Amino acid sequence: MTSDTPTLDVRDLKTHFFTKAGVARAVDGVSFTVGKGEVVGLVGESGSGKSVTGFSIIGLVDPPGRVVSGEVRFKGQNLLDLKAEQMRKLRGNRIAMIFQDPMMTLNPVLRVDTQMVETIRAHDASVSKADALARARDALGQVGIPAPDERLRSYPHQFSGGMRQRVAIAIALLNKPDLIIADEPTTALDVTIQGQILYEAQKLCRETGTSMIWITHDLAVVAGLADKICVMYGGRIVEQGLIDDVLDHPVHPYTRGLLGSVPGHNTRGHRLYQIPGMAPSLLNLPEGCAFQARCPKADDACKALPHITNPVPGREIRCFHPHLDQDEEIGA
Amino acid sequence: MSVFIIRRLMQSVIVVAVMSLIVFVGVNVVGDPVDMLINPEADQAEIERVIRDLGLDRPLHEQYLYFVGNAFEGDLGKSFVFGESALKLIVQRMPATFELAFSALLMAIVIGVPFGVYAGMRPNAISSRTIMAGSILGFSLPTFWVGLMMIMVFAVMLGWLPSTGRGDTVEIFGIEVSFLTADGLSHLLMPALNLALLKISLVIRLARAGTREAMHQDYVKFARAKGLSETRVILVHVLKNIMIPVVTVLGLEFGSLIAFSVVTETVFAWPGMGKLLIDALHNLDRPIIVAYLMMIVLVFVIINLIVDIFYSVLDPRVRLKDAGQ
């Protein structure tokens, strides 16, 4: 592995759900890279395909969903070529995942130590139970859980939501993975706890050099955390680039709409912008650009699929009518 | 918790009282008490003596109190056929019935859970559909007929298993059991399976529904994301979650196993309480019938009571709260 091989390189990934009502193209040609130690924010509304992207990378798409085509290169190796057993050895070991609802992710009838020790021993059976327990204790301490010795013997319901999410993060960290996929891990938590978790996550990435994909619908979360941002809409990444560039100068109409609808220090007294209409159902996405029905700039050209272009350096977008004039008012 | 137990306890006492009244009224009003309680072959002097002894010449409510008083002392009359205390005969046969019912319970879990989990994991596979069709059939099959067919195939045609009796027994803690000897076990196998049949179908359904639900839970997906093998995900994460409802429901069904053992014991000539009852019904051995009814009601009420209390304890949150502290 050469130094410039990214930790993760997703190319033209397509994951479709074959339901009775038709084919839902949940992920439809997604490409992005995650460098070593980099945090990438994957942002979008619910149903935009961001979670499915995460599950496609780790190989846990539930039927009737299936990865149809594309490549998921992890340190140069295409994960989609791996056999089930090889993929299992990577999961929880080199690639870990944290889920959205901490109340649901831990098994309610198993003690925390059981759930942690099994994660270590699933990948290295030679680790003794005592050593595994010691590592589990360290991991709990690392994510800021007080009295880890005592907490190990507890059941999940004895923890608060924030504490449970810390336990889940500790489990993800156990085998020192190269990549962590975090699927809205703070959405279900209080704002103060959310801040703490974000701080811990950032610290961990810096200390260990772990790369991270942070999936969220909350722009404020990625603003303080991510190095790069990918904005998803209707199963495609419509805009991606460095976090500050994108947030300061959004080019895609959807990103602009999204940013315009976030309350900020200079929006007091003004009516917040609202993207008109509703997110489309994945089952009947329009031909061409998925955002055309809600886009103020849409015209006949948008009936065709926009290709990825680089209107500004370091930026990739899918749009025929990018906002290149930054003085234009949002939502105009 | 204790309020719940006391309320349940009182309810049970009322049920037993009501049932004793029903049995009493059944024997004394619907049937002819003299006919029911006195050996038909007794002569006139004997009949009059017994009528006086039993207090049958006194008013009905006094008779009931007398009946209850005797019952408390364990005296429910003597069997016409055996000439022994009816209650004692019932109690002697109880271990055989309980052994049968427990074995059936065990079989229901050992056979039902794996099939149910398998069907729940692959709900659309042909093999799973076959399992479910089998469980529907299990619900429809008349127990006694299946027992006959089992005897026909395994005892008469193939000659693999004995068709009747308990076989060799061993005594532990003063109770005769069959399952500790090879011969006893071979006698136990068919009746237990026969009795278990309905419950196997039930467990398959429960386990399948539980597995289907668990498979969509985040904790199963998270367990997979941790890189656990599919075996461990199913055997530890899924199984542990579905066992709570399965065990609870089976506990509730234990009483029905005891009741249904009447049929199985008759088919396989298994010497338990149920066989005793049917024989008594044929021989018009009424004291045994009365004793059986009172005993089974008592057993039933006790089982329901225990299961109800366990149920409230087994509820995962309650149970885990206790276990963790």
Added chain:
Amino acid sequence: MSDAAEQTTAHAVDPVKVETPLQRFVSDYADNKISVVAFIVLVGIIFIAIFAPWISPTDPYDLAKVSIFDSKLEPGTKSMDGVTFWLGTDSAGRDLLSSIFYGLRISLGVGVMSGVIALCIGSAIGLIAAYYGGRIDTLIMRIVDIQLSFPAILVALILISVLGKGVDKVIIALVLVQWAYYARTVRGSALVERNKEYIEAATCLALGNNRIVFRHLMPNCLPPLIVVGTVQTAHAISLEATLSFLGVGLPITEPSLGLLIANGFEVMLSGLYWVSFFPGIALLITIVSINLVGDQLRDVLNPRLQK
């Protein structure tokens, strides 16, 4: 629920597809091929039960026609007077096929009759509980709960021990076993209906209690009642067979399927498998077809699952 509501409106605005409720019911039912087969089989069984005396090859209970020389014949053998015994004969020389036809008649008759009586009594009690509520409701439902906590076979055995043997006694026992299920079902759906506006409207119109209960409440409790009725009838048939097999059910003058199987039990150990095998198959087919029809009815009549 919202889904169902949407679907219903979709039906209402669709001008092409105007179906009567019955047509929709039939087409919904026919969706499942197995259920259609089960229904046809069930109709066949009912036909056999009703017309047994006319369609049976022989009359197994006409002593003049049954010959002891024909006893224990294997399935398919011909009798002395040239009649083929398709399913063999029993130890008295009776044609098993004919016995099964007659047995079906008795089993089905007892099952259906006890079911109908239990349905009438049970739903009346359930309606009373739901309509009057309060203490009457509490008392009735407590009795129902206690009875349902005992398995049906045990309740039946207790009743038979008290009542004694005989056709009427078995029917009484079966009715007493089943009424509680009907009472609970009717009370449940009646309680849901009772709080709806049309009942309030009927009360405001000062319609009599009886009229409200029987003309308004009752019809709306019908769908779940039909489902419970089919399942309970299957149970009753199975229970009667079990009791008769145990020798505490029907007397030998009324040879139901259960008694036929019991008869076969005696000769089975000497290798005459067919005497109890075929009546059991007949019983099984009857119960399975009723259960399958009941299952499909539940799906079709359940408004939540309605397509």
